[in-house]
Amino acid sequence: xxxxxxxxxxxxxxxxxxxxxxxxxxxxxxxxxxxxxxxxxxxxxxxxxxxxxxxxxxxxxxxxxxxxxxxxxxxxxxxxxxxxxxxxxxxxxxxxxxxxxxxxxxxxxxxxxxxxxxxxxxxxxxxxxxxxxxxxxxxxxxxxxxxxxxxxxxxxxxxxxxxxxxxxxxxxxxxxxxxxxxxxxxxxxxxxxxxxxxxxxxxxxxxxxxxxxxxxxxxxxxxxxxxxxxxxxxxxxxxxxxxxxxxxxxxxxxxxxxxxxxxxxxxxxx
Amino acid sequence: xxxxxxxxxxxxxxxxxxxxxxxxxxxxxxxxxxxxxxxxxxxxxxxxxxxxxxxxxxxxxxxxxxxxxxxxxxxxxxxxxxxxxxxxxxxxxxxxxxxxxxxxxxxxxxxxxxxxxxxxxxxxxxxxxxxxxxxxxxxxxxxxxxxxxxxxxxxxxxxxxxxxxxxxxxxxxxxxxxxxxxxxxxxxxxxxxxxxxxxxxxxxxxxxxxxxxxxxxxxxxxxxxxxxxxxxxxxxxxxxxxxxxx
Numbered sequence: 001x002x003x004x005x006x007x008x009x010x011x012x013x014x015x016x017x018x019x020x021x022x023x024x025x026x027x028x029x030x031x032x033x034x035x036x037x038x039x040x041x042x043x044x045x046x047x048x049x050x051x052x053x054x055x056x057x058x059x060x061x062x063x064x065x066x067x068x069x070x071x072x073x074x075x076x077x078x079x080x081x082x083x084x085x086x087x088x089x090x091x092x093x094x095x096x097x098x099x100x101x102x103x104x105x106x107x108x109x110x111x112x113x114x115x116x117x118x119x120x121x122x123x124x125x126x127x128x129x130x131x132x133x134x135x136x137x138x139x140x141x142x143x144x145x146x147x148x149x150x151x152x153x154x155x156x157x158x159x160x161x162x163x164x165x166x167x168x169x170x171x172x173x174x175x176x177x178x179x180x181x182x183x184x185x186x187x188x189x190x191x192x193x194x195x196x197x198x199x200x201x202x203x204x205x206x207x208x209x210x211x212x213x214x215x216x217x218x219x220x221x222x223x224x225x226x227x228x229x230x231x232x233x234x235x236x237x238x239x240x241x242x243x244x245x246x247x248x249x250x251x252x253x254x255x256x257x258x259x260x261x262x263x264x265x266x267x268x269x270x
Numbered sequence: 271x272x273x274x275x276x277x278x279x280x281x282x283x284x285x286x287x288x289x290x291x292x293x294x295x296x297x298x299x300x301x302x303x304x305x306x307x308x309x310x311x312x313x314x315x316x317x318x319x320x321x322x323x324x325x326x327x328x329x330x331x332x333x334x335x336x337x338x339x340x341x342x343x344x345x346x347x348x349x350x351x352x353x354x355x356x357x358x359x360x361x362x363x364x365x366x367x368x369x370x371x372x373x374x375x376x377x378x379x380x381x382x383x384x385x386x387x388x389x390x391x392x393x394x395x396x397x398x399x400x401x402x403x404x405x406x407x408x409x410x411x412x413x414x415x416x417x418x419x420x421x422x423x424x425x426x427x428x429x430x431x432x433x434x435x436x437x438x439x440x441x442x443x444x445x446x447x448x449x450x451x452x453x454x455x456x457x458x459x460x461x462x463x464x465x466x467x468x469x470x471x472x473x474x475x476x477x478x479x480x481x482x483x484x485x486x487x488x489x490x491x492x493x494x495x496x497x498x499x500x501x502x503x504x505x506x507x508x509x510x511x512x513x514x515x516x
Binding site for chain 2: 013017024090101104106261262
């Protein structure tokens with residue numbers, strides 16, 4: 001069989017999985033509309049709030065940068081995570097998991113396929129809203145400069161790692177955990193430092209917040225907007241934490257997959 | 271040198287919460303044969319098939335496909351085997367061609383477009399290639415599932431009730447295609463079925479399961495003769511109801 005293999009990894013199989021989800025996206029205009037709809041609405045609401053704050057001179061001159069930057073970055077995190085878990089939930093709905101798991105597709109290739117899908121879905125989902133902010137509210141996230149690339153990477157990788165954890169839960173509990181798949185990432189919002197600094201949290205909660213890669217992105221963004229300083233130390237810490245979370249996500253997924261094979265959970269996955 | 275069996279179970283056992291679903295079964299299926307796994311509900315057929323597919327880890331014993339232990343080295347066997355079941359669907363939102371392209375790539379099929387054309391001709395799918403799977407009739411879906419199962423020209427094909435929910439005509443046609451495939455490609459077909467006529471017509475050999483064990487084994491005619499019955503269905507009922515062999 002002609003596959004591009006690197007140590008038990010096939011790019012052809014990863015491509016096949018990405019293709020499977022992209023076919024689905026292409027076949028369903030409603031899915032594309034829904035993808036674009038929520039980020040656009042969220043950014044529009046925050047855009048009007050910041051416009052109001054500016055026009056009423058509450059003394060928050062950088063309000064647009066702070067709030068809209070935070071919303072865009074938060075959306076990157078959420079969309080990266082949902083892009084991955086929604087792809088996996090689709091397999092439950094289409095009762096297709098049995099076919100996938102008896103094909104030569106390896107669990108880590110399934111994960112990479114979902115990551116590729118998440119990348120595409122995040123871009124399709126966010127780009128129109130991000131570009132729309134420029135004419136509507138005179139705000140461009142690209143003003144953050146080169147650190148935006150690092151912010152994007154840190155948040156996406158965290159979203160994927162969290163997605164792997166959710167996928168493991170779906171394998172264990174099936175569609176009974178579907179609601180969790182949609183909502184889990186929002187659970188970290190209060191401590192992620194999205195709209196307020198980590199210092200605003202109670203002392204005992206701050207170490208928990210700093211243990212999340214997202215904290216370094218939002219604090220890093222505030223440092224750029226409020227002080228004009230790029231905190232490269234934050235970026236490195238965020239990336240290092242991502243490495244830990246990704247390793248954990250992969251390990252938990254693989255372990256759950258093994259447990260599922262032992263207990264026969266894959267038989268009931270449909 | 272003897273050929274390695276297409277499928278082999280040795281002391282294969284699976285317990286769920288200490289309850290045995292499959293209890294120390296051993297059998298070998300030679301390459302190129304068509305073998306049916308029969309048994310009533312709860313006999314252990316699905317559990318056995320799941321272990322042969324590598325979806326389920328045995329409590330003890332081994333399940334091998336073409337000599338590969340499916341618990342530890344299933345990725346060596348999976349590219350040359352395939353599976354179909356009416357209880358596992360293909361993504362309904364994708365067209366038939368899209369589904370076959372995805373699975374063709376997953377199995378690393380060379381010259382995929384030509385293979386899809388070949389299967390479309392064989393399984394009379396040309397008219398539905400561009401239609402979404404969810405829009406198809408049960409018979410058409412079965413043919414698409416069969417195309418997916420044959421996409422990699424498998425040496426070992428495992429089927430779970432291949433003609434369930436099909437009308438007699440379509441069921442007969444599917445049996446013809448499968449028999450022809452096994453004959454022309456020297457492939458092994460191993461399937462679970464409740465359709466005794468199907469089993470009688472297609473199989474070289476039958477494994478009768480009951481309460482997690484292989485109760486008996488033999489060619490359809492031999493089993494009918496052994497139990498002194500008129501048909502395989504009567505043999506099945508005889509065994510399922512716990513009566514002794516004649």
